[in-house]
Amino acid sequence: MTKKKSIFVWLCLIVLVIGLVFFFWIRNRNSHNIPVHAENATAVQVAMASQTDVPTILSALGTVTASQTISVTSLISGHLEQIYFKEGQYVQKGQLLAKIDTRPYEATLQQYQGQLAESQAQLTNAKLTLARYQRLYAQDSIAKQDLDTQTATTAQYEGAIQSAKGQIASAKLNIEYGRIVAPISGYIGIRNVDIGNLVTSSTTNIATITQTKPIAVTFSVPQTRLDEVVQPIRNGGKLIVKAYDQQGKTVLAQGEVGVISNEIDSTTGTVKLKAIFNNDDNKLFPNQFVNVKLQTGNLNNAIVVPTAAVQAGTSGQYVFVIDQTSTAHKVMVKTGPQTEDGKTVISSGLTAGQKVVTTGVDSLGNGSKVKIVKAKQVDLSVLDAASNKKSGHGPR
Structure with missing residues (x-):
């Protein structure tokens, strides 16, 4: 290699090195020109x-209560002869539920009817005798004492007839009580007695009926918010109440405040309210816990x-x-x-x-x-594919 060629090669190498140094210097300077606040910005x-x-809302925890709860009992004592309902079914007011053996009461009725007939016959005879005594007394043929005695005897038989009629009415009522009917409409619970068992008067609970249409929810509000509830109702307005499930997400029913307690609970500083719901879809159940939201106004x-x-x-x-x-x-x-x-x-x-x-x-x-930044949208198809892969199921 000649001297000129050697110098030329070295010059090229020097230019190349200078070019590379300049390139990296420019690149490094540009990277350092990024604003400091952009590097440290929080997303x-x-x-x-x-x-x-x-809407102004008061939230509380409520308990569902039946509008009425009736224990089905017998007013007479006797053996349970027949049952006409199925446990858990909906029964209508006046529907026949059970039958008590009333043969003893029917026998008693016949006895009282016989006593009535006897007393009526005695009364007829006493009246005839009294009429005869009255004629004889007018003729001064008998003493006044005999007439008075016969008058009292006649009145006695009249009283016996009234007593017999009362006993007959009582016996008929007992026979009627042998047919046990539903006092209200509602769902009947579990049967507590079987056919053939002895049912005693007013002590044996055959079953329980709960009225769930309408149904009530009781809850309490702080006394500091009492004016928001009392004033609208006393002015004739209505306060809307919504009952939610235990998670507080699903609305089960909507009703309105029906009753406000007449006193404040001194131990808790709250006032108890009762809201009434139609419950046509039976989503509310007695003793169920619900989240209650009471709308008292609007902002x-x-x-x-x-x-x-x-x-x-x-x-x-x-x-x-x-x-x-x-x-x-x-x-x-x-x-x-x-x-x-x-x-x-x-x-x-x-x-x-x-x-x-x-x-x-x-x-x-x-x-x-x-x-x-905006929230990232998740591709559901990607999630499904990942789920299938994890469970070992491929695309069908």
Whole structure:
């Protein structure tokens, strides 16, 4: 290699090295020009504070109670002769439920009817004798004492007839009591006695009937909220009550407040209420525990945000508001009631249209820079494929 060629090669190598150094220098400088706040921005999800009408709700735990609960008993003593109902069936008022052996009472009835006939015959004879004594006394043929005695005898037989008639009516009533009928409409429970057993008067509970249409729910509200309940009802209004399942998600029935207790429970500081429900679909069952929500009024044009946006601190409740420069600001707020769709009323501290952080709050501080992101949509087909793969089932 000649000297000129050697110099040329070295120059090329030097240019190449300088070019590579310059390239990496430019690349490194551009990477360092990224704004610091963009690198440290916290990813959050936000929601808009909105304005709407919100119903004022009182929440409580309630117990379902039957409108009426009747123990089916016999008013006479005797052997259970027949049963005409199936356990658990719905029975109508006046429906025949059971039959008691009434033959002893029928025999007694015949006895009293015989006594009545005897007394009537004696009364007829006594009246004839009294009429004869009255004629003889008018002729001064008998003493006044004999006439008085016969008059008393006649009255005695009249009393015996009245007594016999009363005994006959009582015997007929006992025979009628042998037919046990449903005093109310409702579902009859488990039978407590079998055919052939001796049923005693007013002590043997044959079964129990519960009236579930309508049905009631009892619950209590704090005495501090009493005015919200008492005043509308005493002014002739109606307060709507909704009964939810134990998870508080599914509405079982809707009714209205029917009764307010006349006193405050001094041990709990609450007032007991009773709400009445039609229960046409039988979703409420006696002794069932339900979550109760009582609507006492409406807040017009209230500011609401998702409940997840409201945080609690040592100095009170607050939310993080995002301004137009993507900066989070801690704002103290006062809250009101919660709505059924998972939102909370903001009484003060916010205006409609402000953005509040709902997800990512734990990583924020006052003045933190944020990057607003949207919740990712999950492809259900991917989840199904993963589930099938895990269970060992492939596509069909």
